[in-house]
Each structure stands twice: as C-alpha cells, then as structure tokens.
Amino acid sequence: MARRRRARRPWYRTRAYRLTRTLVMSVCLVVGGVWWAGEDEPTAAAATSAPAPIAADGNGNGNGSGDARGAKSHRVEGEGRGTKSHRSGADGRGGAKSLRPAPTRPVRPARPKPPPRPLPRSPAASLAIPYLGLEAPVMGLGLDRERRLTAPPVDDPKLVGWYEGGPTPGEPGTAVAVGHLDTRTGPAVFAAIGQLRPGRIVEARRADGRTAVYTVDAVKTYEKAHFPNKEVYGDRGRPELRLITCGGTYDRKKGYASNVIVFAHLTETRGRARGT
Numbered sequence: 519m520a521r522r523r524r525a526r527r528p529w530y531r532t533r534a535y536r537l538t539r540t541l542v543m544s545v546c547l548v549v550g551g552v553w554w555a556g557e558d559e560p561t562a563a564a565a566t567s568a569p570a571p572i573a574a575d576g577n578g579n580g581n582g583s584g585d586a587r588g589a590k591s592h593r594v595e596g597e598g599r600g601t602k603s604h605r606s607g608a609d610g611r612g613g614a615k616s617l618r619p620a621p622t623r624p625v626r627p628a629r630p631k632p633p634p635r636p637l638p639r640s641p642a643a644s645l646a647i648p649y650l651g652l653e654a655p656v657m658g659l660g661l662d663r664e665r666r667l668t669a670p671p672v673d674d675p676k677l678v679g680w681y682e683g684g685p686t687p688g689e690p691g692t693a694v695a696v697g698h699l700d701t702r703t704g705p706a707v708f709a710a711i712g713q714l715r716p717g718r719i720v721e722a723r724r725a726d727g728r729t730a731v732y733t734v735d736a737v738k739t740y741e742k743a744h745f746p747n748k749e750v751y752g753d754r755g756r757p758e759l760r761l762i763t764c765g766g767t768y769d770r771k772k773g774y775a776s777n778v779i780v781f782a783h784l785t786e787t788r789g790r791a792r793g794t
Contacts, residue, residue: 634787636757637688640726642680645695649718650710656722658682659696669696675706685757687722688730688787692751692758695722699764699774708763712737712778720759720782726791732759732782739765741776750779757784 642656659668659679670679678697685691697708720732740746750760759782766776 633756634688634784636690636784637686637724637728637730637787639686639689640724640728640791641682642687642695642722643725644723645678645680646721646723647711647714647718648721649714652707652710654678654697654707656680656695667694667696670698672698672701675701675703678707687724687759688728688757688784690755690757691753692760693722694751694760694762696762699778706763708761708778711761711763711780712739712765714780720761720780722759727789728791729788730757730759730784731786731788733785734780734782736781738779738781739776740779741766742774745777754783758782759784 641658644653644655646653654676656678657670657680659670659681660683662668667681668679670677675698678695680686681694681696685693687693697711698706699709700706714734714737716734716736718734720734722730722732724730740750750762759780761780761782763778764774764776765778766774768774
C-alpha cells in the first residue's frame with residue numbers, strides 16, 4: 519500500500535511567519551511609543567525660547583508690543599494674535615500684572631541730626647548720670663588764690679561742684695564739674711565715672727527748669743604733674759562738659775597722683791524755662 523502523502527502547511531501557519539509577525543509587531547510598538555512620547559514633549563525651539571516679558575504702560579497695564587487686545591498669550595515678536603502658548607492669566611487691558619520687577623528706590627542715607635541750639639545762662643541745679651544711677655545736687659565753685667579750681671567740701675561726699683566762672687549747662691564753651699572720688703568714710707559722688715564709655719548720657723538740670731543733655735565722647739586719665747589744661751579746658755566751638763575727679767596711685771601725704779576726665783558734648787536740651 520502506498521504511504522499517504524502529508525499535506526503541506528499553509529504559509530500563515532509556519533514558524534517563520536510567526537517569528538516574523540512577532541518581530542514586526544514589536545518594532546511597531548517601539549516606534550509608536552517613541553512617536554507618542556515625542557508628541558507630548560516641547561520641540562527644541564519651544565524649549566529654548568522663553569516668552570518675552572509684558573511691558574507696562576503708564577497705567578500699569580501689560581500691553582505687549584503695543585496692541586494686546588484679545589491676545590491669549592505672551593507675545594514673542596510682533597503681533598502674536600491667535601497664538602495658543604502658555605497663558606499669563608491676563609489679557610492686555612484687564613489690569614494685568616507685569617512680570618517685570620518693580621523698580622526699587624535708592625536708599626538715602628539718614629541725615630545727621632542737627633546739633634541743638636545752645637541755651638542762655640542759668641546756673642546748674644543738679645547732675646544725673648542714668649547709667650551709674652547717680653543723681654546729685656550741684657554747688658557753685660570758684661578759683662583759689664593760685665588760680666586753681668577749688669573742690670566741694672569733703673564733709674559732703676555726694677555733692678558736685680560746678681565752676682561758676684565757666685559756661686552754665688548748655689551754654690557755648692567748655693563747662694567743668696568736679697566731684698570727689700572717695701573720702702575717709704567711703705566712695706564719693708564721682709567714684710564710678712571711670713566706668714563710663716562713649717555714648718553714655720550726662721544730664722545737667724538748670725535753675726530755670728531746662729535740662730542740658732551731654733553725650734560722653736571719651737574718658738582719659740592724666741597725671742597731675744602733666745595736666746593738659748588746653749586740651750581739658752579749651753573751647754572747641756560747641757557746648758561741652760568735663761567731669762573731673764581724682765585717680766591713679768594714692769599717697770597719704772600728696773594724695774592721688776592723677777585725674778580722671780570725662781569728655782562730653784551737648785546733644786539735646788529738654789524742657790522749657792519757667793515762666794515761658
């Protein structure tokens with residue numbers, strides 16, 4: 519009996535066809551995915567070109583390059599009507615806020631405070647140094663036979679002496695106030711003035727009710743044997759004050775070897791004269 523001949527498979531059922539079909543479908547899916555992803559990304563030109571800022575006119579409205587009526591996007595060049603790029607949330611005349619930062623005003627340096635006007639003559643009544651918690655009555659002082667400034671009485675260590683031959687508080691010139699450093703019974707009125715630093719305040723109240731406020735410039739110590747009279751007492755063209763007390767080493771026979779000087783100038787006046 520003759521062997522029966524096997525029928526030949528059709529071409530679409532062969533293994534080669536199946537492999538080829540699988541390969542073609544894979545390539546199509548990859549190419550389609552790349553193409554689809556490319557549609558969602560901006561083109562190179564769109565990614566590198568930023569929208570031009572909206573210029574503001576005199577009324578604060580963004581008007582693009584001269585005519586932004588009905589425009590829905592920032593204009594890059596010229597007209598730009600009908601474009602569909604990113605919106606700024608404004609349409610020209612609708613009170614758009616400009617993207618351009620507001621101009622900043624230059625900061626002007628603060629003007630220096632003008633010096634206070636000097637006060638007319640009126641005797642000192644009391645002296646206060648808030649930083650030291652000091653407030654003391656004032657008495658008038660003169661010069662001795664050798665033309666040296668006298669000192670307040672030792673039996674009243676809390677009393678300040680004001681040189682009556684010089685300016686009164688707030689008057690033009692250099693005023694001088696003197697106080698003891700200590701006495702046999704303990705510290706005196708000016709025991710702590712060496713602790714003052716520039717910027718501290720000294721208040722001199724006057725008999726007429728006004729107050730002359732001085733600001734400390736420096737605190738210096740000089741030996742009595744080399745006391746610089748001109749530097750301490752000299753007129754500097756404005757109301758100034760010197761607080762003077764003893765300092766340095768102490769000798770039972772000669773007393774203190776130095777003087778401590780506080781240099782200050784008038785920076786404020788307060789109150790009004792009585793009867794005005």
